[in-house]
Each structure stands twice: as C-alpha cells, then as structure tokens.
Amino acid sequence: MNLHDTLAANLNLERGPLWGIGWADLADDRVAAPVGWGERAADIDWATTVLSDYGVGPGEHCLMVSDGRDYWPRQVEAAVTALGGFVGNINTASYEVRRLSVYLRYLTPKILVGLNTKLAEAIGRDEALIALLRAVPHVFAFPDAVSELRRAGIEARAISPIGPALALPCRHGDAAHVDGSQFTVRQHADGRHLVLTTGPAREFHLTDAVVAATGTVRDRCTCTLPGPVIDLVG
Template sequence: MTRADTLSRARRLDRPELAYLVRFPTADGIRETQLTWAELARDTDWATARLREHGLAAGQRALLTASGFEGFWGHAVIGALRALKVTYGIAEAMGWDHRRTSVFHRELRPHAVIGLSAETLEGLAGTADIKEMFRATPVILARPAAVPMLRAVGVAAGLFSALGPALALECPERSGAHVNAAEWRVGERDGQLFLAAGEQRTSLLPETPLGIAGRVVAGRCACGSEDPRVLFAEARADQPL
C-alpha cells in the first residue's frame, strides 16, 4: 500500500468533532474552551480573507513565527496561506530562535512576515539592523509588544494578536485589529477587554475578562469590514496565544 493509498483511506475515517482543547490566560487565571473542526474551518476562511486584503496571493512567500503550543490559531493561519497558495516557512516565536527567522527572511525574501514577537526582535537586534531587515518587506504583522518596537524604527507594522481563543488581525488601514464578529463577541468594561463566544460558535464561552487593557471600536472600517476592532491601551508582553 502506498502512502497516497493510506492517506486516502484515512480521509474516509470518522473523526471526532473536537479539534483542539484551547487553554488561554484570562484576568482570573487559565481557562479552557473547545474548538471544533467546523469552527476551525470558519476561522481559516476568515483569516484567508484578512490576509488577502494585505495582498497575499499565489506565488508569494511568507514567514510565520509561532510556537507549537499556539497550534489552535496557527493552524488557521497556515490553512489561509495554503488556500492562497503562498509558500511559507515557520520559525519559533521565542527569542532563542531568532537566527532561524533571520535565515528564513534572507532566503525566502517574503512578501509577509506574520507573528513577529518582541523576543524575536530583541534577539535580532544584537545581530541585525531591524529597520534595514524589514523596511522592504511589504507586509509585517506583529504581536502587540513588537509593534511599537518596529514602528519606532520606521517599519509600518500591523497588529496580529491572540485575544483569548480568538485571533485579532489588523487590516491595511491600520485602525485597530479586527476580530471575527460572526464567531466572537468582544467588548470592554472599565478599560479592560472581554470576550465571549458568538451565536455561530458551538463551543461555548461565557463573557470572560481577559486582563488586557484596551478598547473596542465598532462600526464600519475604511477597509469595508463590519468586524469590531481592538486597540490595545499600551504595549504588553506577549501572552501565550
């Protein structure tokens, strides 16, 4: 039996609805929620549309910096890159792997770098000129603590962040990081963000304070999206995604 035959038979097997058990930090400690394959497929479709807005298309290359434990949202981003037929490389988001980020960036010459962390930038700063390295990269989507570091040297980075089990991704308008309104309800109370599962989400999540300072902007964005946008109150250390 060939590998192709094995994979073909595997695709016909029944599989449970549960794709991931997601653990994420909140204002009251670590919380868990479920993620089904159907929800993951919808998350992937949403991420695909958002990355397409940034001009990602077939034949381009991208670099994703992510950690293995971030698989529940990394899977959606990887699925989006595959759907767009974008060749991608993956480097660890921890600072100790900054050299791989440097090598991939040099060899791939990516159209987009997604998920840059402050730890990676701190590691790169000892061996490279951050502005020179990233200024010619068309799309930089970085985590909240990394965005001000990049903008301070003239790199026009957009936001890319976990928001509990949700993903927040800034559009080219740079007016806040969008959250999928069809799947999540995001809001603020006393300057702190909270998240709850939306009506389409079968994995239940009651209103949960995230312990993240920020505010939410409602209404239509200049990009045309009706999804709410999150504005973080200040740079914060990257939380586990």
C-alpha cells in the same frame, strides 16, 4: 496491505467531532479550547478575507513565528495556503533571529506574522537585520513588540489572540478586527481589559469572559470590515 491501503482506509473512517484543541488565555487562567470543524472552516474563511487584502496569493511566502502550541497560527497558515501561498516557521525564542536572518536574505516573506518582544528586542540590536526587516511588505507583531519595532524604524501592525478569538489588522484601516460572526467583544469597566462572548455554534463557550489581552474597543474603523474593532496598541 501497504501504506497506500492504510491511508485510504483511514480516509474512509468517520471524522471525529473536533478538529482539535487550542488554548484560550483568560485574565486569570489559560484554558483548553476545543475547536469544531464548522468553526475551523469559518475561522479560515475570515482570516482568508483579511489576508487577501494584503496581496497574499499564489507563490507568496508567509513567515510565521510560533512555538506550535496555539491555535491561531494554524488559522493564519490555513488561510495563507487557501490563497495559494506557502508558510515558513521560526520559533518564538530570541535566538531564532539567526533563522529569521536566513529567511529574510534568501526567501523574503510577503508577510511576517507573530513577532514577540524577545525577538523584537534582538532585532533592534542588529542594524543589518533591521534593514532586512524593513524590506518585508507587511509585519504583524504582538502589541508590545510593535512599539519595540517602531522604535527601530520598522513599520509593524498589531496582532493578538483575544481569548479563543484572533484579532488581525486590516489592510486599509488603522485597527485590528475580530470575526463578528463568531465572537462579540466589549470593553471591560476598567477601560483596559476586553470581555468576550463566543457564538452559540462554537464548541468552546464563553459568556462575558475577561481575557488576558488588553486594548480599546472602538465604534468603527476606516475600513469596511465588519465585526468588533480593537486598538491593541495604546
């Protein structure tokens, strides 16, 4: 038996019940969130719909900022590859501005996803890096980082995990969206926090759980995407 035979035998094994395990950041804890195969496919389909509006397609580069522990970057990466694009990765540490600079100079992404505050602050201190980032067509950042980037004259849109869900900004509107077929989101009574319930078909169940992410739930967006609409940047 050689490596090819071993791989072929593995492909014939019965698939386990879970695609994997992610994390859900709740207001009072970070908990493991199992992900089934069916919901994994649904999550990818939804992200693919959103990203296709940004012109992500064959040969397009998506640069991800991720420390590798969370589920939501895998959702975005799978959507990019489903559209024919390819994915580059940098870590979330502030010193990663060096690798970011190399990517921006030699492999400019169509879309940059996941900038955090530490990186945004480092970018803001480097005029050359600011100029390079302004050439990226679409920049998605965490809400606090969006404000930092905008102060540097970089147009960025907010992205955030909402517990086990993901809020992605739409191309033609002015807010972020959550997949309404998988999750419901409502405003907490404090007017700041978000309350999430998972769909019945998901492996990980939450009912009226207060999540760590904050924002304002809106009635509608100027685009036509269905599902909960959230303003992540106050």
